[in-house]
Amino acid sequence: MQKNRLAPVLLISLLVMIDQAVKIIISRWFFDRCFGLVGDMLQFSPVHNTALSWVNSSLNLGIGFIPHLLLNAFLVVIVVLI
Structure with missing residues (x-):
């Protein structure tokens, strides 16, 4: 793989790993939490899709x-x- 094509692949892979890590953390430790981030306009309320x-x-x-x-x-x- 060429060097100029390797950087985007690594960046995307890193972002996917961060996304999955955040989902695992929320699922294990914060799934029963619900709270407002910006009043009633934006809330944290996880659900299984x-x-x-x-x-x-x-x-x-x-x-x-x-x-x-x-x-x-x-x-x-x-x-x-x-």
């Missing part, structure tokens, strides 16, 4: 696992091709 994605959950699309997996695979191919 059982609908496979934020879009599927917030729009109540009801997309199942296999269609969701196929859609994500399609989007990954499109992003890679672009």
Whole structure:
């Protein structure tokens, strides 16, 4: 891998690891907490997303696992091709 292409890959990998570490910390020690960060406008209130994605959950699309997996695979191919 070329040097100029290695830096973004390492940065993205680091950000993914930080994201996963934050999720593990919240899940283990702060999942039962709920508090306001900016009054009633912004609150910390963790929930488990059982609908496979934020879009599927917030729009109540009801997309199942296999269609969701196929859609994500399609989007990954499109992003890679672009």
